Structure formats: structure tokens, C-alpha cells
Amino acid sequence: MNTLAEENYLKAIYHLSLNDTNVSTNQIAAAINTKAASVTDMLKKLADKELINYEKYQGVTLTNAGEKIALHIIRKHRLWEYFLVEKLNFKWDEVHEMAEEMEHISSVELIDRLDKFMDYPKHDPHGDPIPDRDGNFKKHELKPIASLNVNESGVISGVRDHSPTFLQYLEKQQLTIGKKITVTDIIEYDNSMILQVENITTHISREVAKNLLIAI
Amino acid sequence: MNTLAEENYLKAIYHLSLNDTNVSTNQIAAAINTKAASVTDMLKKLADKELINYEKYQGVTLTNAGEKIALHIIRKHRLWEYFLVEKLNFKWDEVHEMAEEMEHISSVELIDRLDKFMDYPKHDPHGDPIPDRDGNFKKHELKPIASLNVNESGVISGVRDHSPTFLQYLEKQQLTIGKKITVTDIIEYDNSMILQVENITTHISREVAKNLLIAI
DNA sequence: TAAAAAATTTAGACTTGTCTAAAAATAAAT
DNA sequence: ATTTATTTTTAGACAAGTCTAAATTTTTTA
Ligand SMILES: [Mn+2]
Ligand SMILES: [Mn+2]
Ligand SMILES: [Mn+2]
Ligand SMILES: [Mn+2]
Numbered sequence: 001m002n003t004l005a006e007e008n009y010l011k012a013i014y015h016l017s018l019n020d021t022n023v024s025t026n027q028i029a030a031a032i033n034t035k036a037a038s039v040t041d042m043l044k045k046l047a048d049k050e051l052i053n054y055e056k057y058q059g060v061t062l063t064n065a066g067e068k069i070a071l072h073i074i075r076k077h078r079l080w081e082y083f084l085v086e087k088l089n090f091k092w093d094e095v096h097e098m099a100e101e102m103e104h105i106s107s108v109e110l111i112d113r114l115d116k117f118m119d120y121p122k123h124d125p126h127g128d129p130i131p132d133r134d135g136n137f138k139k140h141e142l143k144p145i146a147s148l149n150v151n152e153s154g155v156i157s158g159v160r161d162h163s164p165t166f167l168q169y170l171e172k173q174q175l176t177i178g179k180k181i182t183v184t185d186i187i188e189y190d191n192s193m194i195l196q197v198e199n200i201t202t203h204i205s206r207e208v209a210k211n212l213l214i215a216i
Numbered sequence: 217m218n219t220l221a222e223e224n225y226l227k228a229i230y231h232l233s234l235n236d237t238n239v240s241t242n243q244i245a246a247a248i249n250t251k252a253a254s255v256t257d258m259l260k261k262l263a264d265k266e267l268i269n270y271e272k273y274q275g276v277t278l279t280n281a282g283e284k285i286a287l288h289i290i291r292k293h294r295l296w297e298y299f300l301v302e303k304l305n306f307k308w309d310e311v312h313e314m315a316e317e318m319e320h321i322s323s324v325e326l327i328d329r330l331d332k333f334m335d336y337p338k339h340d341p342h343g344d345p346i347p348d349r350d351g352n353f354k355k356h357e358l359k360p361i362a363s364l365n366v367n368e369s370g371v372i373s374g375v376r377d378h379s380p381t382f383l384q385y386l387e388k389q390q391l392t393i394g395k396k397i398t399v400t401d402i403i404e405y406d407n408s409m410i411l412q413v414e415n416i417t418t419h420i421s422r423e424v425a426k427n428l429l430i431a432i
Numbered sequence: 433t434a435a436a437a438a439a440t441t442t443a444g445a446c447t448t449g450t451c452t453a454a455a456a457a458t459a460a461a462t
Numbered sequence: 463a464t465t466t467a468t469t470t471t472t473a474g475a476c477a478a479g480t481c482t483a484a485a486t487t488t489t490t491t492a
Contacts, residue, residue: 005449025470038450040471045448057457057470088329098323105321107314113304221479241440254480256441261478273440273487 002049004104007073008032009042010051011103013062014070022059071135076111077103078124078131083114085125092125092176093167108133126167127158127177127213141216145181145193146209153182154214161211173202175212218267220320223289224248225258226267227319229278230286238275287351292327293319294340294347299330301341308341308392309383324349342383343374343393343429357432361397361409362425369398370430377427389418391428 047054051066185194263270267282401410
């Protein structure tokens with residue numbers, strides 16, 4: 001099949017494609033923690049395998065075959081994260097690095113059985129959708145809490161920043177997936193927000209409000 | 217830590233050490249499906265890391281550090297096999313190849329939690345002992361059914377051949393781990409054996425009798 | 433115990449994936 | 463529309479792991 005390195009490139013390109021239609025060499029290099037020259041080498045290999053569309057200097061897009069592989073890796077990543085949290089009781093800020101390794105386990109039958117074992121979860125611990133075995137998922141439309149006005153509310157459904165420190169902060173503030181929040185005030189001076197989270201009042205910075213997402 | 221290749225070499229050396237104190241280059245090459253020249257290269261690297269004791273032309277033994285790593289990989293392999301059979305309902309002949317990949321997942325915390333999740337199993341689906349987190353396990357003494365005389369009996373506790381075809385054959389004959397068997401007759405002509413397995417009578421070849429193990 | 437056979441190691445080469453430094457192309461700024 | 467800055471690609475090198483073919487060592491056999 002594909003090497004571990006190839007899989008990581010395809011996954012990175014997929015994620016970057018969500019923000020930009022054409023993904024640049026430098027973007028990939030930054031995402032994957034390598035140098036641009038290394039990326040160029042790999043892009044040639046992936047293009048040879050017809051997993052990406054690549055024109056020199058013009059950036060890349062995934063072909064259907066490439067996207068299918070990327071989605072399968074993401075499916076595995078998110079199912080293993082769900083397993084680690086729901087079955088092995090890890091916290092949501094602890095599972096990403098382990099899933100980075102587990103997503104490369106190749107057996108399709110294994111991942112389908114794991115999916116069934118957990119009763120076909122639709123979202124991972126961070127609120128991200130889990131593709132089914134055919135790569136399909138309903139992409140829920142989300143928006144940042146920062147876009148709300150006073151007295152508007154929503155249900156926390158995702159995060160834009162997956163770093164452990166951010167996730168730990170949210171956990172401490174009880175700002176976790178599924179919680180309903182209401183904006184009770186916005187401080188004009190710094191655009192920070194006062195939230196009502198169930199029966200708790202919390203004050204979050206603009207920065208946090210931009211990275212915490214609610215269902216539309 | 218150690219690379220995937222290094223881990224596979226250490227594991228192979230460990231398994232071969234159970235039969236011979238000094239493990240030869242050719243034995244390793246056969247076990248790992250490589251050429252002797254490649255093995256020699258790797259032995260030098262492992263010796264540099266002080267994971268094996270290596271003297272040119274004399275074969276190798278594991279150091280304590282090397283054995284510890286090997287046992288940890290074997291622990292992971294067998295725990296994942298147990299998981300696949302007990303939680304995901306795979307058959308005992310289907311899990312080895314998947315475990316060959318999963319045994320390289322690095323997190324120690326993950327494997328300890330998996331161990332706890334399954335309530336600290338002592339043996340994998342093939343009857344092999346699962347080392348604890350310190351590498352300790354009680355090596356059960358086993359002997360082949362072939363060593364029994366007429367009217368002697370024992371409990372099936374392991375296999376000497378782990379190939380899917382052998383395991384499938386055993387499954388079909390109900391000759392699975394935990395079953396009590398009694399030798400009711402031995403055919404002198406070919407040394408094949410008639411077994412009573414609970415309320416079923418089965419006829420097995422000498423070859424099979426040598427590879428099916430019972431607790432002493 | 434000397435010759436033959438088998439096992440092991442060395443030498444040199446190849447692939448994958450990475451890097452630095454330099455060249456080329458594109459984009460931005462005057 | 464040039465010049466300047468940024469991005470991307472090429473050139474050449476390196477480490478890990480493997481291979482074949484040849485040399486060396488050990489073991490076996492006569
Ligand atoms: Mn993740
Ligand atoms: Mn996630
Ligand atoms: Mn196995
Ligand atoms: Mn096993």
C-alpha cells in the first residue's frame with residue numbers, strides 16, 4: 001500500500017485543503033514539520049501515483065484516489081481517539097499523539113469492527129466528524145462563539161485549536177463538547193465575553209471565543 | 217526510541233533464544249525474512265546500542281536491556297491479540313498479522329490501560345503468556361500431546377505452530393485452548409492418536425499431536 | 433588434519449526520505 | 463516596468479535498511 005510518510009502527506013494536504021483550494025509547498029512543510037525541498041520530492045512521488053494533481057510552482061490538490069486515502073486515515077485517527085477516550089478513559093487532550101501512530105494500522109476489517117464495537121460514533125472527542133467506511137460524513141456547519149451577540153446561545157460542538165493546553169483550559173472551564181452556552185455580556189474594551197455555561201458563569205478572551213465552535 | 221526494524225530483530229532474537237542459547241545470523245534471517253548480510257548489519261547496530269551481545273561468527277544473545285524491550289513488544293502483541301479476539305470477535309487464526317503492526321504502538325500508558333480494560337489477561341488467544349508491565353510472567357510448562365500414553369489426559373494450553381491453517385484445523389476439530397482431552401488409542405502403524413475431546417472422538421496425526429500442547 | 437561445505441561477514445550498490453545550499457520562478461513593491 | 467523579496471525547485475549529500483556477489487571464517491567430512 002502506501003508508506004507512512006505518504007499517508008502523512010496526504011492527510012496534511014487534505015486538512016490544508018479545507019482552508020485553501022490549492023495547497024502550497026510551504027504550507028505542507030510547516031504542517032508536517034519538514035523542509036520545502038523534502039516536500040517537493042514527495043509531491044513528485046504522489047503525483048506519479050496519481051494521488052495528487054501537481055503542477056510545478058502551482059500547489060497541489062488531492063485526486064479522488066488521494067482524498068479517499070486521506071479520509072480513511074482520518075477515519076482511523078478519529079475512531080482510535082474515540083476508543084481511547086470512551087473505552088480507556090483518556091482525557092481529550094491526551095489522545096492525539098497516540099492516534100497519530102494508530103491511524104497507520106492497515107487492516108480495514110479491524111477498523112470496521114472497532115467502529116461497530118463502539119456503536120458507530122459520529123464524532124470524535126473533539127467534535128470532529130468520523131467518516132464512514134466509504135469516506136462519507138455530514139460536515140456540520142460550525143461557527144466560533146466569537147461570532148455571537150449578547151443573549152445568543154449555542155451548543156459547543158468543536159474546537160479550532162487542538163493543542164493540549166487549550167483543551168485542558170476548556171476542560172477546567174467546563175467548556176466541553178455538548179455544553180449549551182449563552183453569551184450574557186461582551187466587554188467592549190477587549191471584546192472578551194461573559195458566558196453562562198449551564199449554571200456557571202465564565203469569562204473568556206476573544207482568542208478563546210474564536211477557537212471554540214458551536215453548531216449553527 | 218527504537219526503530220520498527222530494531223524492534224522486530226529484538227523480538228525475533230528473543231523467540232529464537234527460547235530454543236538455542238546463542239542465536240545465529242541465519243536463524244534470524246529466516247525468522248525475519250531477510251538476507252544474512254542484512255542481519256549482520258543490524259547486529260552491529262544493536263550491539264552498539266548494547267541491546268545484544270555480539271561476537272563475530274559466534275551468534276548473539278540479548279542483554280538485559282534488549283530482553284526488556286523484546287518482552288515489552290511481546291506484551292503488546294499478545295494484549296492486542298487478546299483485544300482483537302475478546303472485544304472485536306476475531307478468530308484466533310486472524311489476529312497475528314494485525315498484532316504484528318499494533319505491537320509497535322509506543323505508548324506505555326496506552327498498553328497499561330488496555331491491560332486494565334481487559335482485566336489483566338494472563339494468556340493470549342493461543343495460550344501464550346502475557347508479560348506484565350515489568351516483563352514478568354509465569355512460564356507455564358507445556359508438553360505435546362504426542363508425549364502422552366493411552367488413557368492419559370490433559371488440558372489444551374498452547375500450540376507450537378501458529379499458522380492460520382493449523383489454527384483453523386484445530387478450531388474445526390474443537391481442539392481449542394481449555395478443552396480437556398484424553399488419549400483413548402494410539403495407532404501403531406503411523407503413531408496417530410485417537411482423542412476424546414469432551415463428548416467428541418477425534419483422530420489426529422502424529423504431526424498434529426506434536427504441535428498441540430497441554431499443561432503438565 | 434587437509435579439503436570441502438556451510439555459515440558469516442565485507443564491499444559496493446540501491447531505495448526511501450530527509451537535509452542544506454544554490455538556482456529558478458513567481459509575487460510584491462517601488 | 464524593473465527591482466526586490468518570497469516561494470519553489472534542483473543539485474548533491476546523508477542515514478537507515480536492504481540486496482547481491484565476493485571474501486573470510488567456522489564447521490564438517492573424508
Ligand atoms: Mn487528533
Ligand atoms: Mn480529534
Ligand atoms: Mn501472534
Ligand atoms: Mn499469539
